[in-house]
Amino acid sequence: MLTASDKICRLTAYGLLLTLAVLIVATFRHYGITWDEELQSQYGQAIVDYYFSGFKDQRYAEIFNLYLYGGTFDGLASLIDRFTPFSVYETRHLVNAFFGWLGLWGTWRLGRLLGGEAVGLLALALLTFTPMYYGHMYNNPKDIPFAAGVIWSIYFMTRCYQTLPRVYVGRILKLGIILGLTLGIRVGGVMLVLFWGVPLALHVLQPILHKRDKAALWQSAKLGLSLFLRLVLPVMALSYAVMLICWPWAQQAPISNPLRAIAEFSNFPQDVEILLDGTIYRSTQLPWYYVPLYFGVQLPELPLFLLAANIVMLPRIWRTMAANKRYGLLLIYLMAFAPILYAMLRHPALYDAVRHFLFAVPLFCILAAFTAHSLSNWAIGEFELKISRLAIGCGIGIILALFIVTQWAIMYRLHPYEYIYANRFAGGVAGAYGKYELDYWGSSFKEAAQKLQILVNKQGGVPSGKMYRIAICGPWDAAMIYMPPDYEPVVANEPAEFFLSTTRWQCQNMRRGKEIIRIERMGAPLAVVKDLR
Numbered sequence: 001m002l003t004a005s006d007k008i009c010r011l012t013a014y015g016l017l018l019t020l021a022v023l024i025v026a027t028f029r030h031y032g033i034t035w036d037e038e039l040q041s042q043y044g045q046a047i048v049d050y051y052f053s054g055f056k057d058q059r060y061a062e063i064f065n066l067y068l069y070g071g072t073f074d075g076l077a078s079l080i081d082r083f084t085p086f087s088v089y090e091t092r093h094l095v096n097a098f099f100g101w102l103g104l105w106g107t108w109r110l111g112r113l114l115g116g117e118a119v120g121l122l123a124l125a126l127l128t129f130t131p132m133y134y135g136h137m138y139n140n141p142k143d144i145p146f147a148a149g150v151i152w153s154i155y156f157m158t159r160c161y162q163t164l165p166r167v168y169v170g171r172i173l174k175l176g177i178i179l180g181l182t183l184g185i186r187v188g189g190v191m192l193v194l195f196w197g198v199p200l201a202l203h204v205l206q207p208i209l210h211k212r213d214k215a216a217l218w219q220s221a222k223l224g225l226s227l228f229l230r231l232v233l234p235v236m237a238l239s240y241a242v243m244l245i246c247w248p249w250a251q252q253a254p255i256s257n258p259l260r261a262i263a264e265f266s267n268f269p270q271d272v273e274i275l276l277d278g279t280i281y282r283s284t285q286l287p288w289y290y291v292p293l294y295f296g297v298q299l300p301e302l303p304l305f306l307l308a309a310n311i312v313m314l315p316r317i318w319r320t321m322a323a324n325k326r327y328g329l330l331l332i333y334l335m336a337f338a339p340i341l342y343a344m345l346r347h348p349a350l351y352d353a354v355r356h357f358l359f360a361v362p363l364f365c366i367l368a369a370f371t372a373h374s375l376s377n378w379a380i381g382e383f384e385l386k387i388s389r390l391a392i393g394c395g396i397g398i399i400l401a402l403f404i405v406t407q408w409a410i411m412y413r414l415h416p417y418e419y420i421y422a423n424r425f426a427g428g429v430a431g432a433y434g435k436y437e438l439d440y441w442g443s444s445f446k447e448a449a450q451k452l453q454i455l456v457n458k459q460g461g462v463p464s465g466k467m468y469r470i471a472i473c474g475p476w477d478a479a480m481i482y483m484p485p486d487y488e489p490v491v492a493n494e495p496a497e498f499f500l501s502t503t504r505w506q507c508q509n510m511r512r513g514k515e516i517i518r519i520e521r522m523g524a525p526l527a528v529v530k531d532l533r
Contacts, residue, residue, distance in 0.1 A: 037477070075246065
């Protein structure tokens with residue numbers, strides 16, 4: 001039975017999710033295409049053609065290294081594109097945003113499942129106003145769908161925990177399908193299965209932990225075998241089948257190819273320059289603190305503080321949780337922190353800030369919400385007067401309202417480049433410029449290209465029979481798709497009328513010329529156009 005406050009929390013969550021859905025529909029066309037999006041669009045089309053050709057057209061295996069990824073998102077987006085009035089990239093951005101919305105919904109549902117209505121709402125609010133998640137929702141076709149898959153997989157894993165030793169077929173089907181779709185985005189999702197085994201093992205070992213004798217050992221063995229046959233094996237078989245449906249390359253060698261992809265991603269051969277705290281590193285030679293430092297820069301201050309306080313509050317949070325919900329919280333901790341610890345210890349090649357760890361952000365927000373809820377309960381418990389309870393509740397509401405208003409104002413000013421956000425510890429976006437990666441996607445080229453076209457048209461347009469050449473330092477497709485056919489892209493150092501550059505790697509300093517356009521947000525330049533005529 002829901003209390004009045006629970007009903008308010010649930011209605012508020014529904015309202016926020018509905019508002020976000022409207023916002024997505026209203027703004028998805030504002031976002032430019034990213035550095036990799038042309039190839040990923042080709043990959044998605046190749047996957048669709050593979051199925052429509054009766055498995056004969058296998059050009060998907062020739063598109064760079066994208067065959068190492070499943071086609072859950074790219075294939076679906078290309079299929080949907082056949083039925084929408086939008087351009088292929090606009091369709092991709094809309095579908096991408098829908099996956100991001102699913103991740104927000106899943107964060108609310110998982111927070112609510114483990115901690116109640118207040119925790120669910122807090123987690124949803126914290127994630128909604130975390131720019132590094134929201135900004136990626138529209139044009140990150142790997143990390144956002146993967147994050148949504150992770151959160152929903154954990155949700156149904158937790159639902160399965162709560163009824164052990166009883167197992168429900170419906171939950172097995174839902175978990176198997178969602179986990180399979182997640183593996184069909186990135187095979188690294190197999191770590192979910194490994195982490196899922198930890199709470200299951202603890203459950204199986206309970207008889208031994210309570211009574212150390214042969215009868216308890218036999219009971220644990222029977223329980224473990226039963227859960228494996230009735231729960232784990234069906235989920236693994238179904239998820240594996242769904243993964244293969246989404247991943248044509250894996251179908252060619254169902255065992256060896258997925259294993260090969262896991263091996264490739266464990267030691268990904270990407271060697272590029274990376275900016276970290278003002279120092280240039282190679283992506284293969286990053287310091288151990290690369291991931292935690294980037295999270296320390298890109299997470300907003302409130303969830304960052306609550307996440308740090310979670311370590312102190314963990315014993316209290318653990319004690320106050322029902323026993324059948326602790327397994328879900330343990331799974332969140334494992335999925336949120338174990339991959340980061342792995343990166344700190346093994347130093348794999350990393351780049352583009354911490355977008356590869358974006359799946360951890362919704363989990364961080366859930367943990368932060370638990371901290372806030374536990375702190376409020378502790379504070380209320382210290383006072384007996386109702387006026388004190390009211391004062392504490394109002395104080396918490398004011399803090400949350402200030403967080404939402406402040407973050408909304410920042411995200412509004414950054415739009416549509418919310419993902420370049422840096423918190424006040426880094427000096428904001430202006431302070432982070434030149435010290436951390438900002439527009440590493442190159443999505444600001446859309447705005448730069450459109451402004452260049454407007455400027456040239458004001459000057460009389462491109463002379464009849466002439467082509468204007470644009471020397472580009474950055475992703476060509478991200479600019480040229482928004483330009484008419486009388487503009488021609490050339491290599492950055494070749495003769496040209498204009499020079500278009502990202503500010504990543506200080507590319508803008510490559511050519512001299514009169515700067516005529518600068519795309520910037522909150523004091524940080526993202527792209528420039530120079531007149532070379």
